[in-house]
Amino acid sequence: MNTPNKPAKAFHVARDSAQTLDIGPLQGAVLAIGNFDGVHRGHRAVIGAALKRARTLKRKAAALTFAPHPRLFLRPQDPLFQLSSERNKLRLLAATGLDGAVIMTFDASLAATPAADFIERILVERFGVGGAAIGFDFHFGHNRGGSPAYLAEQGQRLGFAVDIVAPLEDEGRPVSSGAVRAALSQGKVVEAAELLGAPWFVTAEVIQGAKRGRELGFPTANLRLDESCALKHGIYAVRVGIGDMRYDGVANFGRRPTFDNGAPLLEVFLFDFDGDLYGQTIDVALVGWIRHEQKFEKVETLKRQMMADAAQTRDALKRAGKAFPKLGELESA
Numbered sequence: 001m002n003t004p005n006k007p008a009k010a011f012h013v014a015r016d017s018a019q020t021l022d023i024g025p026l027q028g029a030v031l032a033i034g035n036f037d038g039v040h041r042g043h044r045a046v047i048g049a050a051l052k053r054a055r056t057l058k059r060k061a062a063a064l065t066f067a068p069h070p071r072l073f074l075r076p077q078d079p080l081f082q083l084s085s086e087r088n089k090l091r092l093l094a095a096t097g098l099d100g101a102v103i104m105t106f107d108a109s110l111a112a113t114p115a116a117d118f119i120e121r122i123l124v125e126r127f128g129v130g131g132a133a134i135g136f137d138f139h140f141g142h143n144r145g146g147s148p149a150y151l152a153e154q155g156q157r158l159g160f161a162v163d164i165v166a167p168l169e170d171e172g173r174p175v176s177s178g179a180v181r182a183a184l185s186q187g188k189v190v191e192a193a194e195l196l197g198a199p200w201f202v203t204a205e206v207i208q209g210a211k212r213g214r215e216l217g218f219p220t221a222n223l224r225l226d227e228s229c230a231l232k233h234g235i236y237a238v239r240v241g242i243g244d245m246r247y248d249g250v251a252n253f254g255r256r257p258t259f260d261n262g263a264p265l266l267e268v269f270l271f272d273f274d275g276d277l278y279g280q281t282i283d284v285a286l287v288g289w290i291r292h293e294q295k296f297e298k299v300e301t302l303k304r305q306m307m308a309d310a311a312q313t314r315d316a317l318k319r320a321g322k323a324f325p326k327l328g329e330l331e332s333a
Contacts, residue, residue, distance in 0.1 A: 011328050012062075012100035013090060016126070023127060026100045029062040030054040030131035031123070034138060035177075036065050038083030039092035041197045042135065042168040042175040047096050049163040050133035059130040060099040065089070066106040073106050081181045081230040087330075088203055094328025102127070115141025119154045131155075133163040170194055187232035189286040198325040199239070201285040202229070202266065206277040209267070212259060216303055218310075220267040221277045223284065225253075233264070235290040235309050237316040239324050240270055241283035246324060247273050250313040251284065257295035258302055271314065285324050288316035 014023040032050035036043045047063065054061035071080055084092065086103070093101050104110060104122075113122070118141045123129040132155060140146040148164045155162040168175040175195050183192040184200060193199045204223035211219075221240075225231075233254035240247045249270040255261045268284055290309050296302040 009094075009097070009099075009328070011090075011094035011098065011330055013330055014100065014102045016102055016104050023102050026060060026062045026102055026127075028128040028130050029060040029099065030057065030133070031062055031064040031102070031127065031129055032098070032133045033064045033140075034135060035069055036063060036089055036093065037069065037177045038180050038196055038200070039089060039096070040083075040175055040177060040180055040195050041170070042165075044096060044197060045168055046133050046135050046165045047093075047098060049165050050131070051097055053131045053133060053161060053163055057130055061097075062099055063093050063101040064104065064127075065093075065101060066104050066110075068106055070106050070111070074111065079228055081185070081228050082226070083177055083180055083184075083200065085203065085226075088201070090330055091327040092325065094330055095326040096328075112142055115146025115150060116154070117141075118146065119151065120158070124158055124160075129160050131161045131163070133165065135165050136167050181230065185230045185232055187234050187236075187289045187292075189236060189289055193287075193323070196325075199285040199287050199323050201241075201283050201325050203281060203283050204266070205279065205281050208278065209265070210259070212256075216299070216306065218269045218306055220252075220269050221282065223266040223268065223282070225264065225266055229264075231286075233293045235293065235313075236286045237288035237290060237313040237320070238268060239285045239287055239317065239320075240268060241285070241324065241327075242277070242280065246322075247271065248314070248317045249273075250290065250310050251286075252293060254293035257293065258299070269310070271310070283327075287320045287323050288313070290316070 012025055014026055016023055030050045030053045032047045034046060050061045067086055090101055134148055136148060138148055152162040173179055180192050180195050202225055204225060206221045207224060209222035231253055236251050238249050238251045240249050247270045249268050251266055251268040253266045255264055290312055
């Protein structure tokens with residue numbers, strides 16, 4: 001158990017729509033623009049470019065992002081495993097050194113906005129953009145008509161600089177949200193952490209369960225994750241954030257085939273913890289893969305395996321040091 005140090009810098013969140021034009025203290029900021037799902041190392045490179053440009057211009061730096069995720073709006077029939085909830089994305093962004101974030105509502109109106117109008121009417125007239133940083137593959141405007149080169153060209157014409165960040169690779173792997181999703185779907189949480197820059201984590205409220213873990217000597221905090229979560233079912237070494245405190249633990253994500261084969265739950269057993277967590281919202285960072293979820297014919301066999309899992313998990317967490325995502329405080333959200 002330990003207490004983390006939190007970033008002290010205030011982080012302002014502004015929500016922009018057709019009805020709301022004021023983004024407050026972020027007016028005139030240098031904007032890092034993107035979806036930032038998961039806030040992985042490639043995103044952080046874009047954010048770093050925005051911060052560098054802002055320091056040069058003596059302006060604030062902020063993220064400009066969209067809700068819902070454009071893919072969810074444009075292709076609602078296609079499931080999307082989102083790496084971070086809106087609030088968790090903001091908490092991750094708040095720890096990067098940015099002054100804040102602008103969340104634009106992605107709706108039919110924004111989807112139909114031509115690229116030229118997005119630049120002139122939104123970035124320049126509405127936000128007074130001081131500069132922009134984008135990834136090499138960022139496209140915007142109606143039918144994705146605006147390219148990085150087009151934004152840079154128009155920025156030069158309209159008086160703001162545009163930094164285009166080259167693709168980032170990790171040992172030959174592209175650093176992308178898609179690559180992180182693929183790793184998590186295979187249970188490769190260490191690989192996902194390498195791409196993200198920190199362990200992947202989820203946040204949810206602790207709900208009532210069947211209390212089987214308590215009967216087995218392993219009382220668990222049960223969390224129901226979003227239906228889109230494509231994390232591989234199995235046993236994981238986890239680190240849990242409860243308020244300002246951190247606790248190590250072992251978790252099962254899956255359907256509990258030994259008992260009911262029900263709806264997926266994340267069931268977390270915390271080491272060296274004694275308390276009531278029902279109704280509390282906690283963060284669970286997945287630090288290591290232990291084994292596949294499996295069905296046991298006898299409960300005693302399951303209990304022996306759970307004890308072995310706990311021992312293996314303690315070793316894995318010891319090797320991982322203090323691994324946990326760096327999260328910031330939100331001024332408003």
